[in-house]
Amino acid sequence: MYAFDVDTDGDIDIVVASTGDDEILWYQNDGSENFAENVISTVADAAVSVSAADIDRDGDIDIVSGSSNGSDIDWYQNNGSESFTSYRISNIANNVKSIFLADVDTDGRLDVLHADANNDAISWNRNDGITGFAARPTISSSADYATSVYAIDLDSDGDMDVLSSSKLDNKIAWYENNGLESFTTHNISTTINEASAVIAADINLDGNIDVVAASNFDDRISWFQNDGLQNFAARTVSQTVDGPEAIFVIDLDRDGDLDILSASQNDNKIAWHENGISILPVELSLFTAVQIENEIELFWKTETEVDNYGFEIQRAFVEMQHAASLRWEKVAFIQGHGNSNSPKSYSYTDKPTGGTSFTYRLKQIDVDGSFEYSKEIEVLIDKPTAFSLAQNYPNPFNPSTTIKFGLPKDSNVKLELFNILGEKIATLIDKEMQAGFHNYQLSILNFQLTSGVYIYKIEAGSFVSVKKLLLMK
Secondary structure, eight states, X not given: OEEEOTTOSSXXXXXXXXXXXXXXXXXXXXXXXXXXXXXXXXXXXXXXXXXXXXXXXXXXXXXXXXXXXXXXXXXXXXOSSSOEEEEEEESOOOSEEEEEEEOTTSSSSOEEEEEETTTTEEEEXXXXXXXXXXEOOOSBSOOTTEEEEEEEOTTSSSSOEEEEEETTTTEEEEEEEOSXXXXXXXXXXXXXXXXXXXXXXXXXXXSSOEEEEEETTTTEEEEEEEOSSSOEEEXXXXXXXXXXXXXXXXXXXXXXXXXXXXXXXXXXXXXXXXXXXXOOSSEEEEEEEEEETTEEXXXXXXXXXXEEEEEEEEEEEOOSSOGGGOOOEEEEEEEEEEEESSOEEEEEEEOOOSOSEEEEEEEEEETTSOEEEOOOEEEEOOOOSSOEEOOOBSSSBSSEEEEEEEESSOEEEEEEEEETTSOEEEEEEEEEEOSEEEEEEEEGGGSOOOSEEEEEEEEETTEEEEEEEEEOO
């Protein structure tokens, strides 16, 4: 089962793999938590795992499923109105227990990772950006009855590493991505009796990615604390989860730290395990964000401050998985007011690139170096609904002006500058660009321009638009 906004209407829908009747279904949320059943496939042979993401980057949510009976991994392309076309990713997997979507090769496309129990394999298929997925060299063939796979940048080196759990060797392992599609195996634990699931997140809010695992035989949920050098110390969350099969990490009580959910087969129980880490000694009364085209305006306010050195603004790109897989980066630092008994307001303008959904948090730092994190806020950057070319501003200009344009989808963009006679002066942009709002800074320092009227022209697919600008020296 997987929860995601399949029809992009702002409500969370549910996607299900039904093992007994070979079906892939999604349940449409009408906004009042009433769910209508929709069948995507009836031939997914003993489907056991499912996920959802915008595989083809067309703005619609697609579905991926894996089968335990057969050897098939399929993806279902959303045609824009929640009708789906099926494509085969692989027919050589063997008893797929888990699938996970991640950009393994950092090419901007989501690839498919899968744990194949009967092959003892952790494998992946590369997304070619159209409809195909090429099988890549197996990451591991020694995960004895692999039960789960997960991907995250565990060592914070900029590429996706992979984790696995395997039942018969009681192992939790991680595979270090060396950047060239080769992986080095590291064992985190070999004592997780009948390891059934693995996931990763910053459990103790120290900036390092920790690992959470489920032990089916021992009825145990454990987490492994990462010291920042990928040495892991075992910690016990619970020893009374009767046969845990699945785990999930999320801030369930919205108190700023990540809690753990577990599903156990022997007692038919869903449980949550509350994380007791406290947050933010400085009293925040407001933390919010507003989108203005491609910019994000962050605002926050404190009621009181004690020994407040300042705020580090952190941002994470939200991939099509859940919040546990966020990789945080420092955006800026804003000086605090030290000690204050009166309200103080702060703001910052961010210009994120490389995605449409981002999460922000504040790292509040005391003068002694201790720190705590704020709550997280997610911002969705709306794409333009149509191609557009705006009038440059300022106009007239000297020495520089800004040309803005909007792309509703990824496009090959050519922006050119002409004189009033129609003679081309320069090609300003000629490249593939992502959907969104963009701008180009035109400066006379880069060209030998005299006073007068000039013409700028954009071509993006079949869209063509022309406008005039005036240079006055």
